[in-house]
Amino acid sequence: MAEMGAQKDKTPSELIDGRIAELGDWRGETLARVRALVKQAIPEVVEEWKWRGVPTWYHNGMICTGETYKDKVKMTFVKGAKVDDPAGLFNASLTGNARRAIDFYEGDEIDEGALVTLLRSAAALNVKA
Template structure:
C-alpha cells in the first residue's frame, strides 16, 4: 500500500469519533498546501511533510493527537498546543471528543510549520 492507503486503513480501524476527527484533521492539513505529502513512518504513524516533517498523528484511547515535530519553535497565538509542552522541540495537540478547534487555527499552525521548515532549508 502507498502511504495514503495506509492512512486510510489506519483511520478505518477507528469507526468512532476518533476516526472521524482524524479524517477531518487530515483533510484540514492537506487543504493548506498542495505540496504537503503524506508518509507512513515508525511502524504505523501517519505523517505529513513539506521540506521535512510537519506533524505526526496518532489515535489513542480517548483522544486523537497531532504532534508537531518543531512545535516549540512555532508561534501558537490561538493556544492550540495542550500537550508535550515541557520539551524544547515538540509540541502536541490532544483532541478530545467534545473539543471545538477551528480549522483556521489549525491551518495557521500548519502554515507556521511550513514556514519554519522552509526557513531551515535556506540556512
C-alpha cells in the same frame, strides 16, 4: 505475516485511509478532519506512514504526526516549540525544547482556521531551515 505483505503493497495515503476506517469512531472522524486540514493548509504535503502505523506529514521536512490513542487523537509538531501559537492550540508536550502537541478528545471542537494557520507556520519553518 500476510498482513505485513499487504501493507507493503499500499501507499502511505492508503494506509492512512485504512486507519481511519479501522477506527470507525470519533477518533477516525477526527483524524480524517485533521488530515483534510493538513492538505488544505499545505497542498503539496507528502503523507508518510511511520513507526508501524503513525500518519506523518512532510513538506521540506517533517511537519507533524497524527497519532491515535484510546482516548485521544494527538497531533505532534516536530518543531512546535518554534511555531507561534497565538490561538493557544498546543495543549500537550509543552515543556520540551522542540515538540509541541495538540490532544483532541471526544467532543472537542477543532478551531479549523487557527489550525490551518498553525500548520502553515510549521511548514514555513522547514523552508527557513
